[in-house]
Amino acid sequence: MLKKRFFASFLLLILLLSLTLNVAAKTKISFWHNWSGEGVKAIDSIVNQFEKVYPDIDVEVILTTKIEQKLLVSIAGGAAPDVVLFDRYKTGQFAARGALTELDKFIENSSIKSEDFFNAAWGETIYRGKIYSIPYYVDNRALLYNKKLFEEAGLDPNDPPETWDELIEYSKKLTKYDDEGRITQVGFVPIWDWASLVHYIWQSGGTVFNDDMTKVVFNNEIGVNALQWIVDFIDMCGGVDELISFSSGFGAQINNPFYIGQVAMQSNGPWIYRDIERYAPGFLKNDLRIAPLPKNTEHATIAGGFSLIIPKGAPEPEAAWKFIQYLVQKESQIEWAFASGTIPALKAAAYSDQIMRDDFWEAFVKNMEYGKYRPVHPAFPEVESYIYQAVDKAVYHKMTSKEALDWAAERAQVILDQHNLKIINN
Template identity: 30%
Template sequence: MIQNDMSRRRLLGLGLGIGAAASLTLAGCGGGDSTSGPAAGNGGKEYTGPKVDLKLWNGFTGGDGDIFKALVNQFNTEHKNIAVSVATYQWEDYYNKLPGAASSGNGPDIAVMHMDQLATFAARGVITELDDVAKNLELSEGDFAPTVWKGGIYNNKRYGIPLDMHPLGFYYNKAVMQKAGLDPNKPPTTKDEYTSALVELKKAGVQGFWVSPFQFTGGMTFYSLLNQWGATLFDAEVAKATFNSDPAIEACTWLVDMIKQGYSPANVGQDADYLSFKSGKNAFTWNGIWQINDLKKSPEVQWGVAPLPQIGSKPAAWANSHNFTIVKQRANDANKVSGAKVFINWLSQHSLDWAKGGQIPARKEVREGAEFKALPEISSLAPELEYAAFPPAAPGLGEVMTTFYNSFNEAALGKKTPKQALDDGVSKANRQLEDNRKKYGS
């Protein structure tokens, strides 16, 4: 198993168990400040108080972790009165550990958190509001991609300051395309072009697009296609699941037909789609932006990357985002909170180096700068920000998303028709959503 891919799968495939862990209500959090008088800070612009030691938790276990730690070290060098120490855990362990640690007073001051986890931890009082940070730093939607900025809001209050966005990208093997007589510098961008390319690849004895039945990456591919067809996973209130609509079934059927028509083998194993791409056995794979750096380590592979082809009626791509949050403590230290806000602002402004780890910066000024554009592969996926399909802000959604991905799994493996698989999934998802309303009081 590729280490980078392993860490990313842990990073993104959170689903089971997290909602239960995060449902622990932090009755002891949000207590009185241990400092007297106003804090020596102004919402993140600067900190002039006594030295504070801050604990920061994250789940960057791959190569991105080294880049992140280097940035923290740079911050510490430039800020003599703030010392940030980093603790790194596997993401699934991290999310399960965080509520209890915060409740007992042993949690971090700062926590990196995915967009789809913010609502759960905000609903249970694990993280604190950051509206004053946005206000004092004069940050607004115009400074970020709108979808990323709105993703940090739950119940009309901000809980996360976005750092980046990581979408699916379209990877194409140039050598395999040439073998089939295709132009290796013109990857398909439409449904007709995609189908035509697969036909030519099949003639050359290549199954060009391996469809994984697993969340990584077939489920996320279906998530993208569902949105391309104009369907939604849930209604506007996230009260009912809607991923069995006619457009959703059509999107699922198109993907499953890739297997039936012989463009993909059946029963593709976990990660086999990506590994076969690297070994020249298939031409196209839809995978995360994080694979760019892994492919750069394999000079024998002739590859390119581009935004996802538009197969449906509009462009769309699965995506998630890292956000900075501040964790509530039993007795909050106002100076620590002020120092934490300075760190969040600083790292957000210095996200170009973070982009080199395989991320698209959330900050518009960084994303539009010449240095970011000089990262050709990563910057090539930046246009997807405008139509990225992010998960909605609803507490306890992890288990529901697992049901969605499991539904696709059953369809891709031929256990059920796409309609039956999605109908059954929606029935289960609606029960889970009802349970979440009872659990989270919303």
């Protein structure tokens, strides 16, 4: 009897040890993101599904604010997370600082292919010939306009402006004034919302840097003409001060000037969907229309979005890579898109029936055809800040368009040279 009890206890001990070893054998990875709202629920759902497929991996989801600063601190302190949802626009900056893991070796042995993603998204993951992230979602800027206001102005809402010249003519017809000559409704303002001089340079066939990114070229004839077009457009509206006076009465949320008809056309992106759905569902259903941004010589729009990265020094890069692959498969991409109000970076998901059956999302998915990515260079964010300052100087008539862009180019070239020297030395 004693032997039987001993044997049973021994078997129980073996079983407990086995269970303990199985638990201990699990790999734990951390996933940082800064999303909120319905997107959080989608992330939790996708993580739960992943853990069922990979029961040997536990994912700790961590909502993290100020990700960029904390990421650098965590890497320096030897406590990097395994996967981060990261602004793809910053790829060049962080790759140049050695903060990101090269993913080429992982991609070579996986089913992930560059052609499965939007070109503008994939191109932004590459720095100096190496891939540092996998696109998760994309966005772009389009021309959003009010069907009702078009009809009131005698314009065909099915025939939006295609060119810069047409945009000017449409804007004139859509702008209204009171008896004192004050604007009560504006057609379009080229520097409001998510518009950028970079857009207009691209739409004229120009670029910010030369091909090898050793020289800034945004102050050439193409850039100067693009900025002058903006200045002339603003002056046509009555100047910056008049537009500031008009916009001082703008409300927010339910009283957003675009929703209530104070602004007829604007440059904006798909992120606006949730707000319109919440505060102006009637406008979304009946009067909102979307078209590509008008062109000078070609259609072009900034395509942004976020990617998934494995930081340098991540404790479990192999498990992290499995998680990334799961996040960018078609089903996961569609689930995330619906919850977060974003466009999947995977083309098979973006062009799926679930996404394309909605007019709003169909328009933005199709607009990715014209998407371009900003230069993947650590100097670009600083260079872009000088471009914005140049626009301000020109529209306020503190400098001519040529003077403003030359002023910006002189300073931007110094920044570019400094970064390129660091690259050479490294």
